[in-house]
Amino acid sequence: MASEPNVKITPPPDSATGVTSIQKSLEVAMRDAGPLRALRLFTTVNQTSGFDCPSCAWPDPHDDRHTFEFCENGVKAFTDEATRATIGRDFFAQHSVADLAQQSDHWLNAQGRLAEPLVLRPGATHYTPIDWTEAFKLTGQALKALDSPDGAIFYTSGRTSNEAAFLYQLFVRRFGTNNLPDCSNMCHESSGAGLDETIGVGKSTVTLDDLEHAGCILLIGQNPATNHPRMLSSLQTAVRNGAKIISINPLPEVGLMRFKHPQEVSGILGNGTALTTLFLQVRINGDVPLFKALAKVILESGHGVDQAFIDQYTAGFDDFVTGLRQHGLATLSEQAGVSEAQIRQAAATIAEAPGVICCWAMGLTQHQNAVDNIRELVNLMLLGGNVGKPNAGFFCVRGHSNVQGDRTMGIYEKPSPLFLQKLGAEFDFSPPQHHGYDTVAAIEAMHAGDATVFLAMGGNFLSATPDTEYTAEALRRCDLTVQISTKLNRSHLVTGRTALILPCLGRTDKDGGQFVTTESSLSYVAKSAGVITPASPHLKSEVAILCGLAESTLGLDWSAYAANYGLIRDHISRVVPGCEDYAERVDAPGGFCMDIPPKRRVFPTPSGKAHFSVTPLRPIELAQNEYLMMTIRSHDQFNTTIYGLDDRYRGIFQGRRIVLMHAEDIREGGFVPEQSVDLRHQHRVAENFILVPYDIPRRCVATYFPEANVLIPIDRYADLSRTPASKSTPVTIHRRA
Ligand SMILES: Nc1nc2c(c(=O)[nH]1)N[C@H]1C(S)=C(S)[C@@H](COP(=O)(O)OP(=O)(O)OC[C@H]3O[C@@H](n4cnc5c(=O)[nH]c(N)nc54)[C@H](O)[C@@H]3O)O[C@H]1N2
Ligand SMILES: Nc1nc2c(c(=O)[nH]1)N[C@H]1C(S)=C(S)[C@@H](COP(=O)(O)OP(=O)(O)OC[C@H]3O[C@@H](n4cnc5c(=O)[nH]c(N)nc54)[C@H](O)[C@@H]3O)O[C@H]1N2
Ligand SMILES: [Mo]
Numbered sequence: 200m201a202s203e204p205n206v207k208i209t210p211p212p213d214s215a216t217g218v219t220s221i222q223k224s225l226e227v228a229m230r231d232a233g234p235l236r237a238l239r240l241f242t243t244v245n246q247t248s249g250f251d252c253p254s255c256a257w258p259d260p261h262d263d264r265h266t267f268e269f270c271e272n273g274v275k276a277f278t279d280e281a282t283r284a285t286i287g288r289d290f291f292a293q294h295s296v297a298d299l300a301q302q303s304d305h306w307l308n309a310q311g312r313l314a315e316p317l318v319l320r321p322g323a324t325h326y327t328p329i330d331w332t333e334a335f336k337l338t339g340q341a342l343k344a345l346d347s348p349d350g351a352i353f354y355t356s357g358r359t360s361n362e363a364a365f366l367y368q369l370f371v372r373r374f375g376t377n378n379l380p381d382c383s384n385m386c387h388e389s390s391g392a393g394l395d396e397t398i399g400v401g402k403s404t405v406t407l408d409d410l411e412h413a414g415c416i417l418l419i420g421q422n423p424a425t426n427h428p429r430m431l432s433s434l435q436t437a438v439r440n441g442a443k444i445i446s447i448n449p450l451p452e453v454g455l456m457r458f459k460h461p462q463e464v465s466g467i468l469g470n471g472t473a474l475t476t477l478f479l480q481v482r483i484n485g486d487v488p489l490f491k492a493l494a495k496v497i498l499e500s501g502h503g504v505d506q507a508f509i510d511q512y513t514a515g516f517d518d519f520v521t522g523l524r525q526h527g528l529a530t531l532s533e534q535a536g537v538s539e540a541q542i543r544q545a546a547a548t549i550a551e552a553p554g555v556i557c558c559w560a561m562g563l564t565q566h567q568n569a570v571d572n573i574r575e576l577v578n579l580m581l582l583g584g585n586v587g588k589p590n591a592g593f594f595c596v597r598g599h600s601n602v603q604g605d606r607t608m609g610i611y612e613k614p615s616p617l618f619l620q621k622l623g624a625e626f627d628f629s630p631p632q633h634h635g636y637d638t639v640a641a642i643e644a645m646h647a648g649d650a651t652v653f654l655a656m657g658g659n660f661l662s663a664t665p666d667t668e669y670t671a672e673a674l675r676r677c678d679l680t681v682q683i684s685t686k687l688n689r690s691h692l693v694t695g696r697t698a699l700i701l702p703c704l705g706r707t708d709k710d711g712g713q714f715v716t717t718e719s720s721l722s723y724v725a726k727s728a729g730v731i732t733p734a735s736p737h738l739k740s741e742v743a744i745l746c747g748l749a750e751s752t753l754g755l756d757w758s759a760y761a762a763n764y765g766l767i768r769d770h771i772s773r774v775v776p777g778c779e780d781y782a783e784r785v786d787a788p789g790g791f792c793m794d795i796p797p798k799r800r801v802f803p804t805p806s807g808k809a810h811f812s813v814t815p816l817r818p819i820e821l822a823q824n825e826y827l828m829m830t831i832r833s834h835d836q837f838n839t840t841i842y843g844l845d846d847r848y849r850g851i852f853q854g855r856r857i858v859l860m861h862a863e864d865i866r867e868g869g870f871v872p873e874q875s876v877d878l879r880h881q882h883r884v885a886e887n888f889i890l891v892p893y894d895i896p897r898r899c900v901a902t903y904f905p906e907a908n909v910l911i912p913i914d915r916y917a918d919l920s921r922t923p924a925s926k927s928t929p930v931t932i933h934r935r936a
Pocket of ligand 3: 382385386387597598599
C-alpha cells in the first residue's frame with residue numbers, strides 16, 4: 200500500500216464550522232457541478248418542493264425552513280453526485296479492471312458518474328458496454344438457473360427511495376427469498392435490536408422541537424460536526440434555551456466542544472457557542488460500566504428517580520437494582536475510564552434536568568456488546584422517566600439519508616409475519632417465511648459457495664464490510680455480481696466471474712417529472728424530487744431497473760410502476776403498517792410523521808411495559824502489546840466515498856493511513872510520533888500507517904474506515920444484532936522495517 204508523503208499533522212482547531220465551511224462548500228460546488236447546476240441545487244435542497252439531501256438522515260424542520268437548509272458535508276454529497284464528469288465505454292476501454300484496482304478510493308470516485316451499463320465477461324480484462332435489455336436478460340438467466348432462490352443475495356445501501364425499496368423487496372420475495380442484507384446490519388442494527396426489545400419500537404421517540412428544549416442532552420459516540428452538521432444548529436439553540444450537554448466520547452471531537460453558526464453574523468465573527476458542558480472521555484467500549492455507574496449514583500441519591508413512571512409503565516426494575524448492587528462504583532469508574540467525581544457531576548446534571556434526551560450513533564452500535572450499550576442506556580433513561588414526555592427521549596441518529604425508510608418498506612432479512620401476510624395478500628402470492636442472510640451471513644454464504652449471485656442496490660459492499668480480504672474472496676467465488684450504482688467504487692473491481700454495472704439516477708437527478716419519498720431519523724416521511732438534468736441519457740431510475748429485472752426474472756410486466764410511482768405508493772398504503780393513506784399524507788407540505796407509540800408511553804412489547812435489563816460487565820482484555828482500535832470517519836468522506844484527504848477538525852491533512860494514539864503509549868511502545876507502522880489482528884495486516892499523537896484514552900487507538908476494515912474479523916460482531924465490531928478490534932502495532 201502506497202505511503203502518503205504529503206501528510207501534515209497540526210493541532211486540531213478549537214471550534215467547528217464558521218466561515219471556512221461556507222467557503223469550502225462553494226468551492227466544491229462550483230468545481231464539481233458548475234455554477235448553474237450548483238445554484239439549482241443550493242436553492243432546492245431540503246426545501247419542501249426540492250430534493251432530500253442524499254447525505255445523512257438529519258430531519259428537516261417541519262415548518263420553519265431557511266432559504267438554505269444544508270451543511271458543508273451535504274454540499275459535498277450532492278455536488279459529488281451532480282458532477283458533470285461522466286465515465287462510459289471510452290474510460291473503461293482505456294483502463295483495465297486490474298489498473299483501476301490500483302487506484303485509491305478518492306481517485307475512483309473523482310472520475311465522475313457511471314454513464315452506461317457495462318459488463319465484465321468471464322476472463323475479460325476490461326468492462327465493455329452492454330445494452331439494458333441484454334443486462335436484464337443476463338441477470339434473469341443467472342437467477343433462474345439457481346437451485347434455490349436462497350442462492351442469491353440482494354444487498355441495499357441506505358439511499359434508495361421508499362418506492363424503489365418497496366418494489367425491490369417485493370421483487371426479491373416474489374423471487375422466493377428473504378436474503379435482503381443492508382447497510383443497517385453494519386450501522387444502527389444494534390439500536391433497533393436494543394430499543395425494540397425494551398421499549399417495543401426500534402426508532403427515535405423525539406421531535407426536533409424536543410431536542411431544542413431538552414434540559415439535558417447526552418451526546419454519545421457521535422461526531423456531529425462531520426457526520427450530522429445540521430445537528431449543531433439545533434444543539435446551539437438547545438444550549439441557548441438552557442440545555443446542559445454531556446458528551447461521552449473517547450475523543451474530544453471539536454464540534455462537540457464549540458460551534459460557530461455559518462449562517463449567523465456572530466458565527467462568522469465571534470468565538471461561537473460552547474456546546475458541551477461536561478465531557479466524559481470514556482474508554483473505547485467503556486459505555487456499559489459508565490451507564491451503570493450513572494444509574495447507580497442516581498439510585499443511591501434517590502434524586503432523579505421517577506418512581507411513579509417506573510411503577511406504572513415498566514417491568515424488571517427490581518432485578519435491575521439488584522444487578523447494579525453487584526458492582527462497586529470504583530470498578531465501574533475504572534472500567535469506564537471516567538473519574539468518580541465526573542460520574543457524580545454527570546449524574547447530578549441528569550437527575551436535575553426536567554427532560555433528558557440521549558443521542559447516539561456508531562460509537563455505541565459497533566461493538567460485540569453493542570446491544571448491551573443500548574439496554575443500559577434505556578435503563579438510565581427509564582430510571583428518570585425520560586421517555587414519552589415533552590423534551591425527553593431517545594434519538595438514534597441515523598446514517599444514510601433513507602436507511603430508516605428502507606427498513607420501514609420491508610428491506611429486512613427478518614421480516615415480521617404480519618408484513619409478509621399483508622404483502623402476500625396484496626400481491627396474491629406466498630412470501631418465503633424463513634429468515635434470510637444478514638450482511639455477515641451473506642459474506643459467509645458466498646465464501647462457502649452457498650450463494651453465487653450477488654446484487655447490490657447501491658453501496659460499496661466490499662469496502663463497507665469487515666475482513667476485506669475474506670469478503671473479496673467471497674465475491675470472487677460468485678458466478679455473477681451486479682452493482683446498481685451512481686459512482687465507481689471498489690465493489691466494481693472485485694467481482695464474480697461475470698459482473699454488471701447498472702448505472703442509475705441519484706437523488707438530485709430529474710426523474711421524468713416523478714418524485715419519490717424518504718423517511719428521516721425522526722420518522723418524517725416526505726417527498727423528494729430531483730432538480731438537475733441527469734449526467735447521461737442512458738441512466739435509469741432504480742424503479743425502472745427493478746421493473747426490467749422483474750420482467751426478465753419473473754416474467755412480470757411492471758412497466759406501469761415505472762411510468763407512475765403513485766401506483767407503488769398505493770400498494771405501500773395497503774401493505775406497510777403505519778403508512779395508511781400514504782399518497783395523501785406525503786402530499787402535505789413537509790409530509791407526515793410515522794406514529795411512534797412510546798412517544799405516548801405506549802410500549803408495544805409483549806408485556807405492554809418498557810423493560811429494564813440486566814447486562815454483564817464484559818471488559819475487553821488486551822494482551823500487553825495490544826491496543827483497542829475504533830474505525831471512524833474523517834471530515835472529507837461519506838462512508839466509502841472519499842471526497843478529499845483532509846480531516847480538518849482533527850488537524851490531519853493529505854493523509855488517511857493514520858493511527859491516533861496517546862503520546863505516552865507511543866513512547867512506552869518504543870515508537871516515535873509520525874513513525875511508519877503496520878497494524879495486525881491475528882493473520883490480518885494493514886500496512887503503512889503513521890502514528891499521530893492525539894488526545895485519546897490510553898491503550899485506545901483510532902484509524903479511518905475503510906482503510907482499516909481489513910483488520911476486522913468476520914466473526915467479531917455484536918450479540919443479537921450481528922453488527923461487525925468496527926469500533927473495538929484489538930490490534931498490535933509493528934515498526935516497518
Ligand atoms: N459527512 C458524512 N456524514 C455522514 C457519514 C459520513 O461518512 N460522512 N456517514 C453516515 C452514516 S452511514 C452514519 S452511520 C453516521 C455515522 O456518524 P458517527 O457515528 O458520528 O460516525 P463515526 O465516525 O463512526 O463516529 C463515531 C464516534 O463515536 C466515537 N466512539 C468510538 N467508539 C466509541 C465508544 O466505545 N464509546 C463512545 N461513547 N464513543 C465511541 C468516536 O470517537 C466518534 O466520535 O454518519 C452519517 N453521516
Ligand atoms: N470499519 C468500519 N466499517 C463500516 C463502518 C464503520 O464505522 N467502520 N460503518 C458502517 C456503516 S454505519 C455503514 S451505513 C456502511 C455503509 O455501507 P454502504 O452503504 O454499502 O457504502 P457507501 O459508501 O455509503 O456506498 C457508496 C456507493 O453507493 C452508490 N450510490 C450512491 N448513491 C446512490 C443512489 O442513489 N443509488 C444507488 N443505487 N447507488 C448509489 C455509489 O456507487 C457509491 O460508490 O458501512 C459500514 N462499515
Ligand atoms: Mo451508517
